Amino acid sequence: MKAGSLAMAFTYRLVTFAARNVPHSMKILVLISHVPDTTARIAFTNDNTAYDTSGIQFIVNPYDEWYALVRALELKEAQGGTVTTITVGGAETDPTIRKALAIGADDAVRVDTAPKDGHDVAAQVAAFAKDKAYDLILAGKETIDHNGSQVGPMLAELLDLPFISLAAKLDVADGKATAERDVRGDVEVVECALPLVVSCAKGMAEQRIPNMRGIMAARTKPLQVIPAAATEALTSTVKFELPPPKQAVKMIPAEEAGKLIELLHSEAKVI
Amino acid sequence: MSVIVFADTRGEKVAKSALETLTYGRKLASKDGASLTLVTFGDASVDKLAALDANKVVVARNIGDADSQQLTRLVADVATKEGATWIVFSHDDTGKAVAPRVGAKLNAGEVAGAITLPNDQGLIKRNVFSGKAQAWVELKTPVKVISLLPNSIPVEAATGTAAVEEYSGDLGTAKVTVKEVRKAGEGIPLPEAEVVVSAGRGMKGPENWGMVEELAKELHAATACSRPVSDMDWRPHHEHVGQTGIAIRPNLYIAIGISGAIQHLAGVNGSKVIAVINTDPEAPFFKAADYGIVGDAFEVLPKLIEAAKKLNAER
Numbered sequence: 001m002k003a004g005s006l007a008m009a010f011t012y013r014l015v016t017f018a019a020r021n022v023p024h025s026m027k028i029l030v031l032i033s034h035v036p037d038t039t040a041r042i043a044f045t046n047d048n049t050a051y052d053t054s055g056i057q058f059i060v061n062p063y064d065e066w067y068a069l070v071r072a073l074e075l076k077e078a079q080g081g082t083v084t085t086i087t088v089g090g091a092e093t094d095p096t097i098r099k100a101l102a103i104g105a106d107d108a109v110r111v112d113t114a115p116k117d118g119h120d121v122a123a124q125v126a127a128f129a130k131d132k133a134y135d136l137i138l139a140g141k142e143t144i145d146h147n148g149s150q151v152g153p154m155l156a157e158l159l160d161l162p163f164i165s166l167a168a169k170l171d172v173a174d175g176k177a178t179a180e181r182d183v184r185g186d187v188e189v190v191e192c193a194l195p196l197v198v199s200c201a202k203g204m205a206e207q208r209i210p211n212m213r214g215i216m217a218a219r220t221k222p223l224q225v226i227p228a229a230a231t232e233a234l235t236s237t238v239k240f241e242l243p244p245p246k247q248a249v250k251m252i253p254a255e256e257a258g259k260l261i262e263l264l265h266s267e268a269k270v271i
Numbered sequence: 272m273s274v275i276v277f278a279d280t281r282g283e284k285v286a287k288s289a290l291e292t293l294t295y296g297r298k299l300a301s302k303d304g305a306s307l308t309l310v311t312f313g314d315a316s317v318d319k320l321a322a323l324d325a326n327k328v329v330v331a332r333n334i335g336d337a338d339s340q341q342l343t344r345l346v347a348d349v350a351t352k353e354g355a356t357w358i359v360f361s362h363d364d365t366g367k368a369v370a371p372r373v374g375a376k377l378n379a380g381e382v383a384g385a386i387t388l389p390n391d392q393g394l395i396k397r398n399v400f401s402g403k404a405q406a407w408v409e410l411k412t413p414v415k416v417i418s419l420l421p422n423s424i425p426v427e428a429a430t431g432t433a434a435v436e437e438y439s440g441d442l443g444t445a446k447v448t449v450k451e452v453r454k455a456g457e458g459i460p461l462p463e464a465e466v467v468v469s470a471g472r473g474m475k476g477p478e479n480w481g482m483v484e485e486l487a488k489e490l491h492a493a494t495a496c497s498r499p500v501s502d503m504d505w506r507p508h509h510e511h512v513g514q515t516g517i518a519i520r521p522n523l524y525i526a527i528g529i530s531g532a533i534q535h536l537a538g539v540n541g542s543k544v545i546a547v548i549n550t551d552p553e554a555p556f557f558k559a560a561d562y563g564i565v566g567d568a569f570e571v572l573p574k575l576i577e578a579a580k581k582l583n584a585e586r
Contacts, residue, residue, distance in 0.1 A: 038514055039533050042403045062515060118383070122375065144401055144514060144537075148383040150371040153339060157375035162446040163339050165368040168508070178450070182509045182517075183364040185460030189451040190337055196446075202515050203508055234380035237406045238394055243540075249547075249557050254566025258578030260546060263562060265582055268544045270523035271466060271490055 026081035033061035063140025067200035101218035102210035113228035122154035127229035168203030338445035379414035401537035464493035471497035473528015477505035489579035513538035531556025
């Protein structure tokens with residue numbers, strides 16, 4: 001009996017020891033945008049009021065995928081937890097969401113509406129996330145179509161959370177996030193207690209190519225479609241335009257390369 | 272009625288981007304017959320602040336720019352008290368974090384990265400699709416927030432005799448704190464540079480960057496690089512311009528040994544003048560260039576350095 005209780009006590013100690021050292025398992029939300037491929041043709045329809053999506057391949061916004069999602073997965077793999085993605089858009093975004101699931105997210109949420117503007121995206125995500133107690137909400141630093149850098153900070157404000165922008169590195173320990181930001185040419189190291197919103201930039205993680213197992217698993221992972229909250233548009237994009245075509249390039253023979261400097265000074269007046 | 276401009280006034284000289292926002296705010300204020308209030312933070316002297324072109328300056332002394340919640344409370348509080356109709360930021364590292372928050376807090380529409388003043392219909396232009404197109408945006412709310420893309424409008428220098436008021440409201444404690452700042456070293460910060468000398472794989476190896484740096488020095492330029500070069504660690508990551516690096520819009524971008532993939536162009540297509548040096552006459556970058564030289568970087572660069580030295584000696 002004596003030996004047995006000793007063993008039990010020993011086991012008990014081991015368990016408490018382990019419990020104390022198990023990092024807090026994190027609940028992470030990653031914002032995923034559905035955007036035209038980086039090399040997609042840019043053209044507009046309906047009298048230049050809408051992007052022409054015909055024949056266009058859509059992808060996960062690279063900043064959301066390469067940096068936010070992959071870093072979320074790395075944190076989960078190291079510390080335990082869940083990674084949920086959220087996308088605001090119609091059913092046409094489902095293949096993009098499945099791609100994020102194939103890369104490794106556990107489950108996905110789609111708010112079923114065509115977002116009116118950046119604020120609308122933030123408001124829809126906030127309406128979903130407000131009572132879910134996420135420890136960490138990650139977004140790419142911007143989308144490659146609207147380039148607004150708006151949704152992360154707007155979401156942080158709507159949820160009354162702190163926000164770290166342009167993080168190039170992110171670590172979490174003891175309930176605290178530490179991030180490195182490339183700002184004004186310097187590297188700034190900042191710290192903030194969870195929960196918070198982080199916008200992710202280059203450097204945070206390496207791109208992950210989904211493998212066949214991931215792609216198969218993604219088919220059956222939960223993708224919850226929820227109705228949109230009632231919102232009002234604060235802005236509206238009235239029309240698009242393409243930049244005027246560039247004038248033909250002026251070529252200078254290599255032997256007379258120095259002439260370039262003269263032209264930049266006297267003709268272009270930029271030096 | 273007032274127009275609010277939020278700007279960073281720290282440092283020896285007031286940054287060009289701050290002066291641009293003041294010029295932008297002054298133009299909005301003149302159009303509406305409104306007064307212009309500058310909201311700022313940090314330790315700039317009262318004399319320095321008073322001399323800026325604003326009717327009033329509100330400065331919060333004891334906060335930095337790491338915590339966007341504090342700055343949001345500051346700007347939103349002043350804007351509400353003054354009944355502001357426009358709130359103008361620079362679309363820089365701080366403005367990108369604070370302007371959208373202020374918009375969300377005040378339920379005000381925001382144009383991120385504006386490149387023009389409002390036109391006759393009140394529409395404001397901004398870049399979309401990584402500079403490959405532009406959009407005209409309408410702000411539908413009574414309070415309107417703008418973040419102005421640096422280098423989009425010329426500074427109209429004006430001096431003022433503004434009353435400087437120290438902000439005394441409660442901004443709460445900072446949740447985001449700065450632990451350490453690692454200085455990148457000397458040189459011109461890339462996003463602020465008016466001239467940028469950039470090089471790519473055509474330079475063959477990091478040991479050959481001396482010529483690039485020398486040309487940059489002669490032209491008072493910042494140095495930049497393409498993605499492969501930063502991925503191979505030939506150059507630091509903060510020099511990488513392009514879709515996944517940083518986007519810049521200098522007056523002059525000189526690209527040496529960079530082919531000009533669409534992802535690279537997305538980071539530099541806002542440049543006013545582009546000069547391209549490449550051995551391959553079919554390099555796509557020539558289509559986006561104003562000036563081009565087909566030639567080997569190792570032959571062309573010494574000629575450019577020599578010409579730049581000559582130009583500097585003459586002026």
